Amino acid sequence: xxxxxxxxxxxxxxxxxxxxxxxxxxxxxxxxxxxxxxxxxxxxxxxxxxxxxxxxxxxxxxxxxxxxxxxxxxxxxxxxxxxxxxxxxxxxxxxxxxxxxxxxxx
Amino acid sequence: xxxxxxxxxxxxxxxxxxxxxxxxxxxxxxxxxxxxxxxxxxxxxxxxxxxxxxxxxxxxxxxxxxxxxxxxxxxxxxxxxxxxxxxxxxxxxxxxxxxxxxxxxxxxxxxxxxxxxxxx
Numbered sequence: 001x002x003x004x005x006x007x008x009x010x011x012x013x014x015x016x017x018x019x020x021x022x023x024x025x026x027x028x029x030x031x032x033x034x035x036x037x038x039x040x041x042x043x044x045x046x047x048x049x050x051x052x053x054x055x056x057x058x059x060x061x062x063x064x065x066x067x068x069x070x071x072x073x074x075x076x077x078x079x080x081x082x083x084x085x086x087x088x089x090x091x092x093x094x095x096x097x098x099x100x101x102x103x104x105x106x
Numbered sequence: 107x108x109x110x111x112x113x114x115x116x117x118x119x120x121x122x123x124x125x126x127x128x129x130x131x132x133x134x135x136x137x138x139x140x141x142x143x144x145x146x147x148x149x150x151x152x153x154x155x156x157x158x159x160x161x162x163x164x165x166x167x168x169x170x171x172x173x174x175x176x177x178x179x180x181x182x183x184x185x186x187x188x189x190x191x192x193x194x195x196x197x198x199x200x201x202x203x204x205x206x207x208x209x210x211x212x213x214x215x216x217x218x219x220x221x222x223x224x225x226x
Contacts, residue, residue, distance in 0.1 A: 001169060034212045036153075043202055043216035044145075044153065055214070087153055091211040094166060095143070095155035 002026055002090050004098035012106040019075040021101045023066075023088035031067045032092040038100075039084045047086075048073065080105060108132035110142070110203050110217035117223050118193050124222060128186040128203030132215075135161050135181045141206040142186040143213060144177065146199040154199075159186055160208050193224045 003026040013019050023033065035048035046055045048064035051071060061076045075082055083105055088098040114126035126144070133140055143158040157177040158166045167175050176189045186203060200221045204213035 032211070036213075038153075043204075043219055044213070045216070046212055046214050049210065049212040049214075089153075089155075089212075094168070095158075095211075097145075097153040097155065099152045 002029060002093050002096050004088055004090055004096050006086075006088060006098040006101050008101060009099065010102040010104070012104045013078050014106045015078055015080060017078045019078050019082075019103060021073040021086055021088075021103075023071040023073065023098050025069045025071075025090055025092075027092075028068050029090045029092035032090055033064075033066070033071050034089045034091065035062075035064055035073050036087045036089065036097075037082075037084045038087065044087065075103075078103070078105070108205055108215040110205060110215060112201055112203050112217045112220040114201075114220060114222065116221060117225065119226050120194055120224060122193050124188075124190045124193050124197070126188045126190075126201055126203075126220065126222070128188070128217060130184050130186070130203075130205070130217075133205060135159075135179050135184070135186070137161055139208045141208055142179070143204050143206050144186075144188045145202045145204060145213070146197075147202070147219075148196070148199040151199075156190075156201075157188060158206065164208075195224045198222065198224045 031051040033051045036044040038044040085100045110130040141160040144156040159177045200219040202219045205215040
């Protein structure tokens with residue numbers, strides 16, 4: 001099984017700050033990684049697929065990068081509506097989600 | 107417009123079998139490449155992928171839950187059914203179904219989720 005880790009588990013940042021979340025896979029998964037946003041009480045929403053591709057309609061302040069075992073998700077300028085938990089998910093071998101990173105406004 | 111909606115019991119007793127139905131619109135499970143997956147989320151915890159079925163009846167299961175899960179589809183009704191046997195309180199969670207393409211492997215449309223509580 002492929003295990004996913006994320007760091008940090010939570011963070012607080014100010015509006016306008018650059019926010020970075022990392023995701024690490026237990027083995028090489030190439031670029032087979034997606035990122036989701038989940039707001040409280042809502043279903044997850046796909047933001048980034050194939051590690052770096054922005055889903056249609058998602059604001060350009062969201063971005064992703066990485067390959068192999070190490071991946072990064074960035075919000076270039078944090079907005080109040082970005083308060084959510086963010087999950088990475090690998091699909092190299094079946095599907096595994098990371099533990100999530102909760103993002104709050106400071 | 108693609109929509110999915112989960113339905114099933116809100117409360118099941120330990121050892122019982124859970125049956126959940128995902129009813130969808132805006133796509134067909136007879137179309138090449140189309141799939142529907144199930145993902146769950148215990149209260150306050152992370153997402154966990156459970157199972158997936160594709161248009162060609164190819165089925166995938168989470169290795170840790172494979173012995174307890176069965177996924178089937180009814181193409182004529184636009185439904186996917188997930189059964190989970192021997193339910194336990196640790197299976198209390200919100201259960202989501204989601205659309206996926208076999209060629210792109212990301213869950214791009216999700217249902218609203220249904221909370222299932224396991225308690226005697």
